Amino acid sequence: MLREVIYQLKEKFNERFEALYKSKCGEVHRITEWAQRLQHIYSELDMSEQPWLPQWSDAEQPETLLTVRNDEVTVERYLTPAEWARLEAQAAEEERRRREREANDFRERAIMQMMNGVLEVRWEDTLKVDVPRPAFMDEKEPDDWTEDEVKEAAEYERRAAELEVERDKYRKLLEQELKKMLVTLQETVDRFDDSLNQLFTLKVQTEHAIYQEELKVSRLIRDVASEDDRQKRETELW
Template sequence: MPSLIPVLFQLSDARHRGLMDMMGGVLEVKKEDILRMVIPQPPFMSKPDALWSEEERKQFKEYEKKVKELNEERDKYRKSLEAELKKLQNAIQENTQNFDEHLKRLFERRVKAEMVINQEELKINNIVFSLLLDEELSSREQFLNNYLQKKQDEKTKTSEAIQKAREDLDVFKENHDTLVAEDKVLDRSFKKEFSDISGHQVDVLYKLFKRRPRVPKQKTQTEVNTLVPYGERPGSGKLNKETFAQLMKSMDELDNVSNMPEGLDPSVWEHFCATRRAKVENEYKV
C-alpha cells in the first residue's frame, strides 16, 4: 500500500498554493475576511468560450476550482459562525435565566427585609403612640385629681359654711322668737303702761305708738363671686348700721314735743317716747 504522507503533502502544498493565489500571496487573513473575499475572473472570460484556447480552458477550470474552494470555506466558516452563534445564544439564555433567578431571589430577600423593617417601624410607632397616650392620660389624670381636690376643698368649705349657717339660723330663730315674744308683750302691755291716763288719751297714744317713720330702703350688693353663698356679706353690717341710724334720726323727729297730743303730761310723753323707741328697736331687730 503506497504511503499517504506524500499525497497529503502534495494536497496540502496544492491547497497552500491555491490559497496563496487567492489571497494575493498573503496567508495571514482573518476568518471574517473570507466572507468578503472575491476571486477575480480571468480576462478571457469576457470572450465567448468557443474562442478560448486550451490554456484558457485550464485557467477557467482552475478558476472554478478556486471559487468552489472559497465557497466551501465560506460554508464552513458560516456553519462555524452559526454554531458559535447558537452556542452564544444558549449561553446568553442560560445566563439570562440565571440572572433572572438571582434577581428574583434578591427581590424576595428585599421584600422580606422591607417587611421586617416595616414591622419594626410599626412597633416603634405603636410604642411612640402608647407613650404619647400614656403621657396624655397622666396629664389628664393629674388635671382631674387637681380639679377633684379643688371641688373637695370647696365642698368642705361649703359644708362648714352650711353647718355654721344652720347654727346661726338656730340662734337667729331663737333670738327672733324671743324678740317676737317681747314685741307682743310690749304691744299687749301698752295700755297697762298708761293706765293712769284717760282712755281717749290712751287711744291717741296707741295710734302714735303704731306710727313708724319712713326710711328709704337701701339695696345690698350681692356678692356674685363669693365662693360660699352661705357666708356673711361684708357690706350688710355697715348698711344695717346706716339704716338704723337713719331710723333713730327719724324717731327723734317723731319724739319731738310738737307731736305730743294736747293736754298730755310731758312726763307721760317722755315715757311714751321711750316705750315706742324700745318697740321700734325691737321691731328692727326682728
C-alpha cells in the first residue's frame, strides 16, 4: 500500500514534467518563428540587434548524446555499394528538382515581362524605391529652369515628400510591432519561468513526501523483522 503511494507520487510529478516539457517545445517553436520576424524588423530599421533564441541543453534532450554529427567524425566514412547507389539516386533527384526550379523561374520571368516586371508589389517594397530626381535639377540653376521644368521639379518635391511621410509611417509601424513583440516575448519567457519554478517546488514537495513514505516502509520492515525475531526467540525458549 505504501509503495503504491510512492508510485502515485512519482507518476503525478512525471505527468506535470511531461506537460511542461511539451509546453517548452511549443514555446521554442513559437519563439523561433517570432525570431524570423524580429530579424526582418531589425533589418528594416537598420538595427544591429540579433533576436534571442532559446537553446536546449543536453540534459533536456539526453537522446542527442547518442547522435553523432558529421562534423564530429574525423575519418572518412565507409559507404557500402547500396549506400553509394542511394546517394547517386538522391543526387539525380536533386538535379531533376534543380532543373524543374530553373524551368519555373523561366516561366515566372516570362510572366513578369508580360506584366511589366510586376507580379505582386508590397507596400514596404515600394518605399525602398526613391523618386527619380530630374537631371536638370542638378545640372541647371533654378533661375534657368523652364516653366515645364519648374512644374516637374515641384511634382518631384511633392512625390518625394509623400514618400518620406510613408517611410516614416512604415518605420513607426515597425517600431510599434517590435515593441509589442518584445513585450510578448518577455511575458512568454516569464510565464514559462514561473511554471518551471512551480515544477521545482512540486519536485521538492514530492521528494519530501516520497522520503516520508519510504521512511514508513523502512520502519514497517524493521517492526516486522523485530516481531519475527521476538517470536523466534519465544519459540526457542519453549
